[in-house]
Amino acid sequence: MKTVYNTATSLDGFIADQDNSLEWLFAVEGGAPGSEDSDALKETADFINGAGAIVLGATTYEWILEHEGDTPWPYQAPTWVLTHRELPRIEGDLRFASADTDQELRDLHADMVRAAGGRDVWVVGGGRLAADLARLGLLDEVAVSIAPVSLGGGAPLLDGRVRLRALEARLVGAFACLRYEVVRD
Incomplete structure (x- = not known):
């Protein structure tokens, strides 16, 4: 059992745009359900169904x-x-x-x-919640699918200092999928 912050982010580190919208994610090639490159969404769905x-x-x-x-x-x-x-x-x-x-x-x-x-416990967000859980030693992993888009502002992926150790990096469709272990002090 792990507590996992599993989310998608823009290349510049935002999980929602300045209007708190996720529409940007579904506009990315492979970001919408049923699209040709929906592998990243399938993996996320498998994680969600197991949470x-x-x-x-x-x-x-x-x-x-x-x-x-x-x-x-x-x-x-x-x-x-x-x-x-x-x-x-x-x-x-x-x-x-x-x-x-x-x-x-x-x-x-x-x-x-x-x-x-x-x-597993799935932490959907936001970035402050995930950072607070990490600070308290309650967050085990961060799994993030990085979309090939820049938002220029919005809700940050992690709203606080969190030390991470890389576990995995791979390309899934248009997304760079990274998995990190949270380093506990």
């Missing part, structure tokens, strides 16, 4: 709702949405929480690990 718990921020949750509509939550694993706001609820195993202190984040992570039942 035992998911955590993401409110902005990502709202983007998914906006683009998926009122359909049930697209993931089967229990999903924690970190927020301080009231957000729309849809059908699915969604758990809304906040983690303002290190101890609250540790407790929340422990809940996710229990719910995952020995499977």
Whole structure:
């Protein structure tokens, strides 16, 4: 069981553009489901389907709702949405929480690990959450698919200092896929 931040980023290190949109990702060759070079998406889908718990921020949750509509939550694993706001609820195993202190984040992570039942915890984002988990020694890996596009600004891949050790690098379609182990101090 690992806690893995698995995401896509622009070449200049942003997971969402300045409008908090992911549209840029789906415009990249091979970035849209059903495209010829959707290998990177298939690998991500395999990881997602194997995850035992998911955590993401409110902005990502709202983007998914906006683009998926009122359909049930697209993931089967229990999903924690970190927020301080009231957000729309849809059908699915969604758990809304906040983690303002290190101890609250540790407790929340422990809940996710229990719910995952020995499977991986998928950290969707954002970059601050991933960096905070790393700082607390709770993040094991960063798996990132780098898209061949530059955004010039937006939500950073990692919003904080995180030391990493390279485990794997390969080309999958148009994406450079990198996997790192988080170095614990």
